[in-house]
Amino acid sequence: YSFKQKKWAVGQYLSENMSAVEIARRLNMPGKYGRDQVTVWVHQYQSNQDVFLSNAKHNAHYSKEFKEKVVQEYLNGNSSLFSLANKYGIRSRNTVFRWVSKYNSHIDNRDYDPHPEVHMTKARRKTTQSERIKIVQYCINHNKNYTETAAKFNCSYQQSTAGHKNI
Template identity: 45%
Template sequence: MSKKKYSKEFKLKVLKEHEDGASFYSIEKKYDIVLGTVKRWNAAFKAHGEEALEYHNSNLCRYSAEFKQSVVSDYLSGGGSFETIAVKYGIHAESTVLKWVKLYNSHEELTDSRKIGGYLMAKDIKSRKTALEERIRIVEYCVSHSNDYSATAKEFNCSYGQVYSWANKYNQNGIDGLKDGRGRNKTSDELSELEKLRAENRLLKAEKRRQKMEIELLKKLEEIERR
């Protein structure tokens, strides 16, 4: 399901309802808004004014490595929850803060966002023909990098849409979902049972690595939250 987009005018309207006495929960239920969203709008509005209520495509936001480090350091030093840190720094999604903290705790370098327009570059890469084995490698890379479709598209020089489609087809139908379903299957899209088992094993290992990393991170974050 695609994420709903709300105008600044709509956000101001519901915040006025809250100001007049309506609870966040009742407003969210009334307008079928994801729980916690109106509370986040309210916090952002109080911290940064109406500009914070403008719709922003988070994929197009650019942040420097230094800025990311400051945000992560603030969170790890007990500066607040993901939500409050996001509001404090004018970041439009608390999940962005979580992602940076995950990277930092995994000993990965925090780098400038899309130094040369990386997201747009990934969007502009044209679709190309691929064999099944390559699609398996692409999905394996994508899974092990927390489904970063843009980075995967750039790494393998294929389109963002292809990566997104293959990752979803794999999630729904496994290795068979990555076969070329147009017309008769080509030789390059055929695997022996042994090859298929090996490919499935690689993808399962990639998923387990990702899950292990996330579990370890959550444990660290819980320890920090308890301080």
């Protein structure tokens, strides 16, 4: 949904002109999901104003330490997934849920530093078969960090992942 639609929905709800159900119907949002989504927008707006209502242009960077801090706060029972997302400016409570799930499954929540230019570009250059083998080996040896691999070898994200997935 556009920024304009989200802003309108939040305005209608906060001014008590319409309920979340009525707003969801007007925006052609399906059933319970629609009502819940409207209330999520309202809570996000109340916590972080327009930042949450705008559409993200790229993924956010979260350090390993930050993820661990948020997970520990959740596990200590101090806050819900939703309140932690709002408190720390995380766009979705599902992001916090994934971090907690990884932690509980003993999977490392690594640093994440997005390189949108790597994900968004088409192949930057043609690669030979021997180059692709070298790229795949590097990727495997560096914890399957496709983004880092693509940036290092000046190739697209798709090129850095394609060979590995076929091995």
